[in-house]
Amino acid sequence: AQTVTQSQPEMSVQEAETVTLSCTYDTSESNYYLFWYKQPPSRQMILVIRQEAYKQQNATENRFSVNFQKAAKSFSLKISDSQLGDTAMYFCALRTRRSGSARQLTFGSGTQLTVLP
Amino acid sequence: SAVISQKPSRDICQRGTSLTIQCQVDSQVTMMFWYRQQPGQSLTLIATANQGSEATYESGFVIDKFPISRPNLTFSTLTVSNMSPEDSSIYLCSVALGGTSTDTQYFGPGTRLTVL
Structure with missing residues (x-):
């Protein structure tokens, strides 16, 4: 079984400041994908960033970057130059690479981020 | 990514009635998913809907309560049957885009259901 934990x-x-959201996970698979989604008050789930486990280089998307520590099974999201529009619930998610039912996403419980003016 | 729409965006329903939620995507996709998000909670997968086959339901969800149709590669419906207040949730559809083992899920805007 796969688990995803968001402790914040x-x-x-x-x-304009920088914030880091934490995520840890557990899986017995060696090939998997990790995702961060954001859900603003509009409730639309928006993909923020994705990381392939076999890639050592941390993914980056504009102001969003991840710190992927495979041995520690940690996948944190760093948001630089925070903007008011970044206010949202952030979900960490895990998907294994095998086909079939294992392709489903396992979500963490979420972190509500509020950007203060 | 893909443009995914859902209808209705929200609804208020009476106990014992049924509601059908539609999900439309602007490109052909093999796998579509239906999720439930109860108030203040994370997402829980209800079922996976592949075109041309029966939907695969997760533990705790049954076809009689949540029948799903997938008539073609761009459309799916989820029906919430014989509703009770416990069914009040956001229901989201998602589609998997990319290769067989490398796909990424993209989500529709969700349907907020309130059952009185």
Whole structure:
């Protein structure tokens, strides 16, 4: 079974500052994918960033970057130059690479991030 | 990515009635998924819907309660049957884009259901 843990239910950051959201996971698979999704008050789930486990280089998307520590099974999200529009619930998710039912996403419980003006 | 729409965006229903939620995507996709997000909670997978085959339901979800149709590669419906207040949730569809083992899921805007 796969598990994803987000230990920070709520966080806040001042506008223009940097914040890091934590995520740990557990899987017996060696090939898998990790994702961060954001869900603003509009409730639309938006893909923020994706990381392939076999790639050592950390993924980056503009102001969003990850710190992927495979041995520690840690996958944190760093948001630089935080903007008011970054206020949302952030979910960490894990998917294994095998086809079939194992392709389903396992989500963490979420971290509510509030960017303060 | 893909453009995914859901109808209705929200609804308020009476106990004992049924609601059908539609999910439309602007490109052909093999796998579509239906999730439930109860208030203040994370997402829980209800079922996986592949075109041309029966939907695969996760533990705790049954076809009689959540019948799913997948008539073609761009459309799916989820029906919430014989509703009770416990069914009040956001229901989201998602599609898997990419290769067989490398796909990424993209989500629709969700349907907020309130059952009185």
